[in-house]
Amino acid sequence: MSAAAVRLSSDGRYDSDAIKRMLPHRWPMLMIDRAYDVEPGKFGRGIKCVTVNEPFFAGHYPDQSIMPGVMIIEAMAQLVAVVYVAEALQSADAEQFGELDADTARDPRAGVGYLGAVRQMKFSRLVVPGDQLVLEARMGSRLGGLRSVNVSASVGSERAAAGTLTVSER
Amino acid sequence: MTNPTSASVRVQAQERFDRNLKLKELIIDRLSLDRTPEVVSDNQPLFGRGLELDSLDTLELVVTVNNEFGVAITDDDTAAFNSINAMMDFIESRTTV
Numbered sequence: 001m002s003a004a005a006v007r008l009s010s011d012g013r014y015d016s017d018a019i020k021r022m023l024p025h026r027w028p029m030l031m032i033d034r035a036y037d038v039e040p041g042k043f044g045r046g047i048k049c050v051t052v053n054e055p056f057f058a059g060h061y062p063d064q065s066i067m068p069g070v071m072i073i074e075a076m077a078q079l080v081a082v083v084y085v086a087e088a089l090q091s092a093d094a095e096q097f098g099e100l101d102a103d104t105a106r107d108p109r110a111g112v113g114y115l116g117a118v119r120q121m122k123f124s125r126l127v128v129p130g131d132q133l134v135l136e137a138r139m140g141s142r143l144g145g146l147r148s149v150n151v152s153a154s155v156g157s158e159r160a161a162a163g164t165l166t167v168s169e170r
Numbered sequence: 171m172t173n174p175t176s177a178s179v180r181v182q183a184q185e186r187f188d189r190n191l192k193l194k195e196l197i198i199d200r201l202s203l204d205r206t207p208e209v210v211s212d213n214q215p216l217f218g219r220g221l222e223l224d225s226l227d228t229l230e231l232v233v234t235v236n237n238e239f240g241v242a243i244t245d246d247d248t249a250a251f252n253s254i255n256a257m258m259d260f261i262e263s264r265t266t267v
Contacts, residue, residue: 117226117230141236144225147229148230164233
């Protein structure tokens with residue numbers, strides 16, 4: 001097993017090192033710190049800890065730090081990508097390959113797709129430094145390479161954002 | 171002059187017209203299309219030169235039909251996207267007992 005290989009988690013948890021092997025995103029655009037309760041291809045929860053050192057706070061805004069809504073959507077989309085890649089890992093397990101490897105053509109990061117549409121996204125609370133965003137993604141209808149996903153982000157018991165994303169397979 | 175048979179046919183036709191109109195209103199509302207239900211014909215294609223929907227709209231349509239009618243459209247059922255009539259035929263074929 002090479003250092004870059006990632007396996008399907010038996011308890012549905014992925015730490016940030018595992019996530020870096022699942023997603024092609026890197027600083028400053030890796031927007032998810034941890035994933036848990038991941039049911040491959042169906043559902044997942046994730047955490048994004050928001051610190052004052054986030055690069056976007058330098059300009060959004062200089063005198064009042066507010067996490068841009070589009071960055072919350074990006075964090076949601078990255079959780080969706082983790083749920084997707086977990087599904088690919090599960091199929092790999094089923095085929096008894098056992099793991100996907102960044103050094104081979106079976107790099108899971110190569111399968112991460114694109115954001116196709118953002119529908120009815122509602123932002124109901126400001127997200128500021130010190131907040132811990134708890135993300136949730138539930139996969140919905142699928143047609144061709146497209147999939148509809150219901151997503152939400154909360155801080156504590158307060159809903160920060162919720163809506164529907166359409167994502168595409170690569 | 172009206173015999174019972176033609177009257178019942180007329181009722182059926184009116185019911186179908188109403189259902190198609192409701193489906194058109196639903197599609198226009200969910201996809202935020204810039205047109206009225208009256209100008210959408212029952213047989214015009216939903217894609218290309220018809221309603222000009224794209225693949226992202228198709229998925230939204232799948233979600234809408236699932237939510238509103240409890241009918242799932244899969245990759246094997248793409249003929250349902252040929253027209254309003256085709257879509258309504260598909261929905262009715264999956265909902266009538």
